[in-house]
Amino acid sequence: MDFNCLAEKNVELFAGLCCAEINEMLECLGARHSDYEKGSYLLMEGDSLKYVGVVLEGQAAVFKTDSLGNRALLSPVLPSELFAEALVCAGIKVSPVTVEALTLVKALLIPFDRIMTRCPACCSHHNLLIRNMLRIVAYKAIAMSEKFDHVAHKTTRQKLASYLLSCAARKGSNRFTVDLDRQGMADYLCVNRSALSRELSRISEDGTVSYHRSSFFIRDPERLELILLGEVGGE
Amino acid sequence: MDFNCLAEKNVELFAGLCCAEINEMLECLGARHSDYEKGSYLLMEGDSLKYVGVVLEGQAAVFKTDSLGNRALLSPVLPSELFAEALVCAGIKVSPVTVEALTLVKALLIPFDRIMTRCPACCSHHNLLIRNMLRIVAYKAIAMSEKFDHVAHKTTRQKLASYLLSCAARKGSNRFTVDLDRQGMADYLCVNRSALSRELSRISEDGTVSYHRSSFFIRDPERLELILLGEVGGE
DNA sequence: AATTGTATGTTGCATTTGCAACTTATGAGG
DNA sequence: CCTCATAAGTTGCAAATGCAACATACAATT
Numbered sequence: 001m002d003f004n005c006l007a008e009k010n011v012e013l014f015a016g017l018c019c020a021e022i023n024e025m026l027e028c029l030g031a032r033h034s035d036y037e038k039g040s041y042l043l044m045e046g047d048s049l050k051y052v053g054v055v056l057e058g059q060a061a062v063f064k065t066d067s068l069g070n071r072a073l074l075s076p077v078l079p080s081e082l083f084a085e086a087l088v089c090a091g092i093k094v095s096p097v098t099v100e101a102l103t104l105v106k107a108l109l110i111p112f113d114r115i116m117t118r119c120p121a122c123c124s125h126h127n128l129l130i131r132n133m134l135r136i137v138a139y140k141a142i143a144m145s146e147k148f149d150h151v152a153h154k155t156t157r158q159k160l161a162s163y164l165l166s167c168a169a170r171k172g173s174n175r176f177t178v179d180l181d182r183q184g185m186a187d188y189l190c191v192n193r194s195a196l197s198r199e200l201s202r203i204s205e206d207g208t209v210s211y212h213r214s215s216f217f218i219r220d221p222e223r224l225e226l227i228l229l230g231e232v233g234g235e
Numbered sequence: 236m237d238f239n240c241l242a243e244k245n246v247e248l249f250a251g252l253c254c255a256e257i258n259e260m261l262e263c264l265g266a267r268h269s270d271y272e273k274g275s276y277l278l279m280e281g282d283s284l285k286y287v288g289v290v291l292e293g294q295a296a297v298f299k300t301d302s303l304g305n306r307a308l309l310s311p312v313l314p315s316e317l318f319a320e321a322l323v324c325a326g327i328k329v330s331p332v333t334v335e336a337l338t339l340v341k342a343l344l345i346p347f348d349r350i351m352t353r354c355p356a357c358c359s360h361h362n363l364l365i366r367n368m369l370r371i372v373a374y375k376a377i378a379m380s381e382k383f384d385h386v387a388h389k390t391t392r393q394k395l396a397s398y399l400l401s402c403a404a405r406k407g408s409n410r411f412t413v414d415l416d417r418q419g420m421a422d423y424l425c426v427n428r429s430a431l432s433r434e435l436s437r438i439s440e441d442g443t444v445s446y447h448r449s450s451f452f453i454r455d456p457e458r459l460e461l462i463l464l465g466e467v468g469g470e
Numbered sequence: 471a472a473t474t475g476t477a478t479g480t481t482g483c484a485t486t487t488g489c490a491a492c493t494t495a496t497g498a499g500g
Numbered sequence: 501c502c503t504c505a506t507a508a509g510t511t512g513c514a515a516a517t518g519c520a521a522c523a524t525a526c527a528a529t530t
Contacts, residue, residue, distance in 0.1 A: 074380075086380075089373035116366050131351050134369050138324035141376035145309075145321075148379065151386055152425045154488070155516065182478060190387045192518045197479050213478075389518070390486065417508060427488045432509050
């Protein structure tokens with residue numbers, strides 16, 4: 001079988017494996033490539049969950065449909081990212097979500113039971129695959145809980161403080177840039193964009209933080225901590 | 236080694252294994268039991284992460300300390316639950332959290348690398364352990380994303396609608412009870428308790444939902460869907 | 471440099487929220 | 501039945517928010 005290794009090489013699920021090893025393993029796993037036209041479905045609500053999916057090329061998106069037929073976008077799936085992996089790993093049998101191809105998508109479908117059941121014969125690297133899978137799922141859980149930490153605060157002001165402090169902590173410096181634009185930051189924090197801008201202005205006016213576009217500088221970290229705790233309002 | 240199997244038996248990490256198998260495996264994994272006095276630490280911020288912890292008896296809690304020394308409770312850890320497992324599985328080497336014993340705690344510490352590296356000699360059930368671990372971590376991720384779905388909505392009204400609809404969906408009926416009290420529900424949705432009561436009153440007045448304490452009945456699911464989407468305000 | 475499109479900042483306003491204080495309901499013990 | 505403690509509902513109010521409309525800043529292209 002001839003797998004396009006350029007695409008597979010960046011997939012974190014295969015981290016630590018070289019092309020030859022990936023190809024060997026994919027064959028052993030019974031993975032199959034599949035192409036999807038724009039607008040077609042990689043997975044539909046109600047489908048039985050048997051595969052972990054990997055988007056190799058193109059872009060897809062995860063949707064949930066409510067009982068009135070409205071679709072809510074849950075998350076995009078970019079090249080080299082997995083989909084349905086948390087559901088499958090959690091042992092959920094029937095998909096509660098739909099995954100739609102937003103462009104032409106080349107995907108890889110890997111039978112989950114083949115991932116979890118070891119093949120003593122061929123795959124010396126099977127351990128690594130399982131470990132990678134566990135790391136990916138665990139990492140997603142941690143990223144979500146971090147995001148949750150921010151959004152759980154009651155006021156926009158506190159959410160913003162929480163977010164900026166975590167950015168600074170990640171960077172290890174009070175001077176940092178963020179990779180989201182204002183609208184993206186507002187979406188991430190689940191608040192209104194203009195309300196976010198308003199709060200940014202306020203903490204800038206009182207000298208707590210300087211910023212310009214996506215560049216930030218926390219002048220007074222302690223005050224920002226107090227804001228996070230809700231002990232300082234917008235005077 | 237003499238493990239108290241009454242405690243271990245309820246641990247989901249060991250689901251599918253009988254006492255003898257659990258004991259055999261724990262020995263093989265080099266797991267060790269440890270007791271902690273009330274107020275002592277099962278894990279401290281900055282500790283290197285090498286073990287997956289299981290609380291067998293007693294109660295612990297996960298805290299995060301900010302730079303001003305304030306501690307924020309992240310989550311409780313009840314008997315038979317794991318702690319630090321997502322961090323370890325994600326490959327994080329240094330703990331960002333502290334786990335404190337709220338009572339006398341009996342815990343089990345399992346070296347993570349022994350879980351992930353197979354021991355061909357003794358443990359025929361090692362596969363199951365890894366699969367259980369993956370399922371636990373994946374399930375936590377899904378539970379968190381569900382909670383996030385509710386909290387991500389902008390108004391208390393929408394958060395409430397989202398929560399009630401998901402309860403009904405889980406139960407498969409528009410009549411259900413919730414296992415949280417009002418304060419618990421407010422905490423879960425990250426809103427103020429009285430504001431939550433206020434919204435409950437409103438959707439009760441207009442006939443969308445009937446409730447008494449923890450018993451709910453969704454009279455008009457379609458209207459509740461509209462509220463969820465923000466298309467119906469509180470008239 | 472002018473143009474154009476987009477991102478960001480600003481502001482007024484109606485609504486919602488958190489909060490505090492209070493009332494009412496419920497259930498457990500005496 | 502009464503008392504008490506706790507949970508839940510109610511309400512007034514100041515503050516925060518979403519929203520819409522608009523102003524300004526920035527970047528890319530010509």
